[in-house]
Amino acid sequence: MANRAQLTKPIVAGVSSTRGCGQLHLLTGQRVERDLLDTTSLSPVRQRVCALAARLSPAARWLMGPVRCVTRWQTGQMTELSGRRRIIVTGGSRGIGAAICQAFAQLGDAVAVHCGAGRDAATALVASLPGSGHVVAQADLRDPDAVRVMVDEAAAVLGGIDVLVNNAGVFVAHEIDKVTYEEWQQAWADTLGVNLVGAANVTWCAVRHMPRDGSARIVNVGSRGAFRGEPRCPAYGASKAALAAFGQSLARALGSSGVSVTTVAPGFVETDMAAASLKGEAGIIRRAESPFNRVASPAEIADAVVYLASRQAQWASGSILDLNGASYLRM
Numbered sequence: 001m002a003n004r005a006q007l008t009k010p011i012v013a014g015v016s017s018t019r020g021c022g023q024l025h026l027l028t029g030q031r032v033e034r035d036l037l038d039t040t041s042l043s044p045v046r047q048r049v050c051a052l053a054a055r056l057s058p059a060a061r062w063l064m065g066p067v068r069c070v071t072r073w074q075t076g077q078m079t080e081l082s083g084r085r086r087i088i089v090t091g092g093s094r095g096i097g098a099a100i101c102q103a104f105a106q107l108g109d110a111v112a113v114h115c116g117a118g119r120d121a122a123t124a125l126v127a128s129l130p131g132s133g134h135v136v137a138q139a140d141l142r143d144p145d146a147v148r149v150m151v152d153e154a155a156a157v158l159g160g161i162d163v164l165v166n167n168a169g170v171f172v173a174h175e176i177d178k179v180t181y182e183e184w185q186q187a188w189a190d191t192l193g194v195n196l197v198g199a200a201n202v203t204w205c206a207v208r209h210m211p212r213d214g215s216a217r218i219v220n221v222g223s224r225g226a227f228r229g230e231p232r233c234p235a236y237g238a239s240k241a242a243l244a245a246f247g248q249s250l251a252r253a254l255g256s257s258g259v260s261v262t263t264v265a266p267g268f269v270e271t272d273m274a275a276a277s278l279k280g281e282a283g284i285i286r287r288a289e290s291p292f293n294r295v296a297s298p299a300e301i302a303d304a305v306v307y308l309a310s311r312q313a314q315w316a317s318g319s320i321l322d323l324n325g326a327s328y329l330r331m
């Protein structure tokens, strides 16, 4: 996988080769800053393709246009993908989701930035993302029909879906001895509706647009709360535990189709969702839960999601990756 720091846009074609993972990217429309043309340790066939790509005339590069031609080798098998990876990120309008959208776009992927109520934020994010082909995709995840339309439309614009990130979530307080029975029911319906059933429905729809060649990925954004408990938001803890179990079930169900499914479980992250919890004295205590005496940045979660969505991470399928700065350790 090309390193983000090595790529800047725009300008000419370049060739990047990450030898360790046996992957070669022919990138048009992006300039490779560092010299990545050292192909001496590649096989003769790969070296020949590198040489050929390096000799592409400007005209040929122009014909290839903004679409990146990505050629990948994996354990001796070559897959040619015409164009970039096609990514859909739920809750991409802000917070962790926005950081995930930025991270994929930075790599040259085309991203459908899903939003609920925040269409303006999603539109602004799409306009600010590097690269092209990004699109806003709006739906209230509690509405199954809207979800289906949203995913099908996003897939039509992107030309399919290679990676789904189930990131959207809500975190509403409903302490059992403080809320009414009606409030309690509403909190459970909303929380499970977005965090669990919404994710399940997006997944059902997205899977139908995924390639079955081993490259498709689903990454769920769960939570440390699945394992540590959420006394003020029990539906949230339950939804995230169920999301992790959902991911494991789908990893088993879809592995034979080459789809890898994983879950990340962050502790506190600096976003709108955690803003109230991280204020003042309570924030100091929460940061001190980690020996690093801080909480995560959205970009740190995005980096892990990008890895789990990569071709190299297929064997991580079924795993749940804790991202909590050692604030909560489990076996």
Ligand SMILES: NC(=O)c1ccc[n+]([C@@H]2O[C@H](COP(=O)([O-])OP(=O)(O)OC[C@H]3O[C@@H](n4cnc5c(N)ncnc54)[C@H](OP(=O)(O)O)[C@@H]3O)[C@@H](O)[C@H]2O)c1
Binding pocket: 090, 091, 092, 093, 094, 095, 096, 097, 114, 115, 116, 117, 118, 119, 139, 140, 141, 142, 167, 168, 169, 170, 171, 194, 221, 222, 223, 224, 265, 266, 267, 268, 269, 270, 271, 272, 273, 274
């Ligand atoms: N922040 C943390 O400390 C933390 C810790 C562990 C796990 N997480 C998980 O990480 C994920 C992202 O959290 P965040 O902190 O980035 O949250 P955030 O800043 O509050 O953003 C939540 C996102 O979910 C979307 N969303 C909420 N309700 C929706 C609905 N009914 N339909 C469609 N989209 C909806 C929002 O879209 P609109 O704004 O467009 O409505 C927004 O993009 C969540 O799953 C969360 O549970 C967060």
